[in-house]
Amino acid sequence: MPQQKDIVKIAIQMPGAYPQLIQLDQKKPLTAVIKEVCDRWNLPGPENYALQYADGVQTYITESNRLDIKNGSILRLTKAPGRCAEDLFKGIQSSDAGVCCDSLKQLVSVSTDITFAQEFISRDGHSLLVRIVEEAQETHLILTHALTAFMELMDHGIVSWENLSTIFIKKVTSFVNEKAGDASVQQVSLDILESMVLSSRSLFQQIRDEIILERLLSHLQVSNQQLQTKAMALLMALLQTAGEADRQDLFAFLEKKNLRQYIYKNIIHSSGVVGDEMAHHLYVLQTVRLNHVEARMRTPLDSFSQEQRESLHSLRQAVFEMEGEGSLSNERRRSLCAKEFKKLGFSNNSNPGQDLSRTPPGLLALDTMTYFASRYPDAYSRFVLENSSREDKHECPFARSSIQLTLILCEILRIGEPPSETGSSYHPIFFAQDRLVEELFCICIQLLNKTWKEMRATQEDFDKVMQVVREQITRTLSSKPTSLELFKNKVNALNYSEILKLRQTERLHQEETLAPPVLELKERLKPELLELIKQQRLNRLCHGTMFRKISTRRRQDKLWYCRLSPNHKVLHYGDVEEETDMPPIEALQEKIPVADIKALLTGKDCPHMKENKGKQTKEMLDLAFSITYDVEEYSLNFIASSRTDFCLWTDGLNVLLGKEMSSESMRSELEILLSMEIKLRLLDLENVPIPDIAPPIPKPPSNFNFCYDFSQAEQ
Numbered sequence: 001m002p003q004q005k006d007i008v009k010i011a012i013q014m015p016g017a018y019p020q021l022i023q024l025d026q027k028k029p030l031t032a033v034i035k036e037v038c039d040r041w042n043l044p045g046p047e048n049y050a051l052q053y054a055d056g057v058q059t060y061i062t063e064s065n066r067l068d069i070k071n072g073s074i075l076r077l078t079k080a081p082g083r084c085a086e087d088l089f090k091g092i093q094s095s096d097a098g099v100c101c102d103s104l105k106q107l108v109s110v111s112t113d114i115t116f117a118q119e120f121i122s123r124d125g126h127s128l129l130v131r132i133v134e135e136a137q138e139t140h141l142i143l144t145h146a147l148t149a150f151m152e153l154m155d156h157g158i159v160s161w162e163n164l165s166t167i168f169i170k171k172v173t174s175f176v177n178e179k180a181g182d183a184s185v186q187q188v189s190l191d192i193l194e195s196m197v198l199s200s201r202s203l204f205q206q207i208r209d210e211i212i213l214e215r216l217l218s219h220l221q222v223s224n225q226q227l228q229t230k231a232m233a234l235l236m237a238l239l240q241t242a243g244e245a246d247r248q249d250l251f252a253f254l255e256k257k258n259l260r261q262y263i264y265k266n267i268i269h270s271s272g273v274v275g276d277e278m279a280h281h282l283y284v285l286q287t288v289r290l291n292h293v294e295a296r297m298r299t300p301l302d303s304f305s306q307e308q309r310e311s312l313h314s315l316r317q318a319v320f321e322m323e324g325e326g327s328l329s330n331e332r333r334r335s336l337c338a339k340e341f342k343k344l345g346f347s348n349n350s351n352p353g354q355d356l357s358r359t360p361p362g363l364l365a366l367d368t369m370t371y372f373a374s375r376y377p378d379a380y381s382r383f384v385l386e387n388s389s390r391e392d393k394h395e396c397p398f399a400r401s402s403i404q405l406t407l408i409l410c411e412i413l414r415i416g417e418p419p420s421e422t423g424s425s426y427h428p429i430f431f432a433q434d435r436l437v438e439e440l441f442c443i444c445i446q447l448l449n450k451t452w453k454e455m456r457a458t459q460e461d462f463d464k465v466m467q468v469v470r471e472q473i474t475r476t477l478s479s480k481p482t483s484l485e486l487f488k489n490k491v492n493a494l495n496y497s498e499i500l501k502l503r504q505t506e507r508l509h510q511e512e513t514l515a516p517p518v519l520e521l522k523e524r525l526k527p528e529l530l531e532l533i534k535q536q537r538l539n540r541l542c543h544g545t546m547f548r549k550i551s552t553r554r555r556q557d558k559l560w561y562c563r564l565s566p567n568h569k570v571l572h573y574g575d576v577e578e579e580t581d582m583p584p585i586e587a588l589q590e591k592i593p594v595a596d597i598k599a600l601l602t603g604k605d606c607p608h609m610k611e612n613k614g615k616q617t618k619e620m621l622d623l624a625f626s627i628t629y630d631v632e633e634y635s636l637n638f639i640a641s642s643r644t645d646f647c648l649w650t651d652g653l654n655v656l657l658g659k660e661m662s663s664e665s666m667r668s669e670l671e672i673l674l675s676m677e678i679k680l681r682l683l684d685l686e687n688v689p690i691p692d693i694a695p696p697i698p699k700p701p702s703n704f705n706f707c708y709d710f711s712q713a714e715q
């Protein structure tokens with residue numbers, strides 16, 4: 001008695017007969033099962049029959065795959081694969097064109113099954129198809145069926161592609177080379193040639209010699225998308241299989257023939273919608289082509305290379321005056337060069353080549369900088385001169401920014417990574433623009449400078465600015481801009497404030513998807529964390545800050561200090577010298593009781609901004625705040641040295657006035673604290689002891705030889 005797990009309940013169909021519902025014993029030989037089914041329908045010769053799935057992929061049931069049959073499966077009793085192969089083999093050789101065509105058409109559908117393919121190939125059926133193709137005396141329809149059936153049979157890997165004759169290869173290639181060939185024949189011929197190229201280096205060479213590349217490119221101009229896709233597939237196979245020298249020759253030819261413009265005009269722009277297979281081929285072409293700069297990306301600057309040294313110095317010479325440099329002594333010239341390289345934003349201004357020793361981006365960073373300087377000299381000079389005239393901490397270092405930006409572009413464009421088998425993410429802009437990496441750099445380095453100013457960044461904010469720029473580029477490229485101009489417009493419209501809005505929207509959306517208990521926990525934590533931020537703001541006011549009195553003559557600017565008393569009841573302030581660190585409260589002669597403060601004003605509402613209307617800069621407006629006291633007749637006017645100080649003081653003063661904190665700094669800190677606290681609360685800390693006090697700080701090491709000496713790099 002068979003066990004229950006060995007029994008599968010199925011239905012078996014046969015044209016012209018009622019279905020049989022049987023319990024298939026998986027331990028019983030398949031021949032015995034087929035005999036029982038034939039006996040029920042009184043069919044003689046059970047060896048001439050087989051079972052196959054009735055739905056989906058109609059695979060023959062064999063001893064090796066019968067365990068895949070599930071309860072409720074519907075099978076069909078049909079010709080055995082050997083008998084089917086014999087009948088089709090004879091039908092293909094029929095002198096009646098109709099019988100031959102029908103047999104080939106049926107062969108196409110059944111050849112997908114490996115069991116049938118083995119039977120047909122064992123009768124040398126594939127050679128019969130090869131002869132039909134080589135003679136090419138049949139109609140286009142018969143030829144299409146023969147080529148398609150041949151492709152299906154070869155896909156099983158039973159016969160090696162290398163066994164094919166030169167005559168067959170030349171014949172299939174000739175179908176592709178025809179100017180007015182049948183589209184169906186050409187399509188399957190392209191498919192066969194692609195498989196040949198990918199299977200063997202020797203076949204690649206034969207096909208490369210036979211194929212007319214101009215004709216292959218012409219297939220990209222047709223309206224038939226399937227033919228376009230197959231032509232692109234063969235082109236990608238040729239590029240991927242070729243050796244380095246052959247690949248460069250192919251690329252040179254394709255560049256000469258404006259392949260990218262072909263693709264952009266006839267595939268991307270005209271069709272609008274690109275299929276998945278074509279998208280993969282476009283992705284592969286983009287990846288392989290962009291990787292031509294990989295060698296530069298992985299090569300550090302060679303200080304002994306005269307050409308590379310000249311390129312480096314050309315950056316300096318393009319923006320700074322050269323008059324009289326030749327008459328200077330070597331020491332004076334080196335000093336002048338170091339000063340100018342520092343203005344250019346190199347970290348190691350005495351030996352700027354050291355900045356380009358990191359790979360990636362290596363020499364590619366030098367290439368992008370020199371391209372920008374030569375292609376857009378006005379924009380380059382404006383960038384460097386504008387930043388070299390700012391205060392040191394506010395300048396955007398061109399060289400350091402360029403090196404990091406080049407690395408970011410390499411990562412976004414995945415330069416140096418081999419194409420994946422499933423990748424399909426391509427950038428339409430690649431096919432519309434020569435020298436994409438360099439041109440993107442030229443747009444993005446100017447974007448970086450713009451973002452730097454929008455963020456009022458200092459040198460300490462460098463990494464933060466680069467993260468925002470990365471996000472601006474990534475978001476813009478994800479919208480698939482089709483031209484460089486469109487990319488430029490979109491990426492510049494995506495300013496820092498827009499990025500913050502998008503982040504906030506995505507954060508809110510993410511919060512909406514959180515489970516209700518997590519949202520409830522977040523709301524419960526907010527008051528506690530807001531109180532923590534309030535205390536930090538008040539502590540900062542108690543510590544105090546130095547402010548500058550802005551006058552019309554900067555050389556006469558004076559400094560003054562303001563701090564809150566420890567009991568939070570009085571603001572003390574007074575003039576101080578520049579060297580003063582944190583003056584005691586007793587040294588600050590003036591004071592304002594907190595109880596007398598009536599209002600906090602910011603920006604253009606401040607009295608000192610109204611008095612100097614027309615003279616203040618936007619930066620000054622963004623950093624100005626005032627407090628009014630004694631029935632608003634008097635005011636104490638501030639101009640913060642940074643946005644951070646502005647946020648800290650306005651938040652602290654709002655707390656003293658009993659109002660809500662509203663700065664962007666507070667919102668950011670609250671979000672960080674909430675995120676950290678929720679993650680900690682959600683950790684599985686069962687049986688994990690958490691100490692009540694912080695662990696002791698370990699003793700310092702016996703030496704610091706493992707530390708990097710930054711002072712040497714800055715000399």
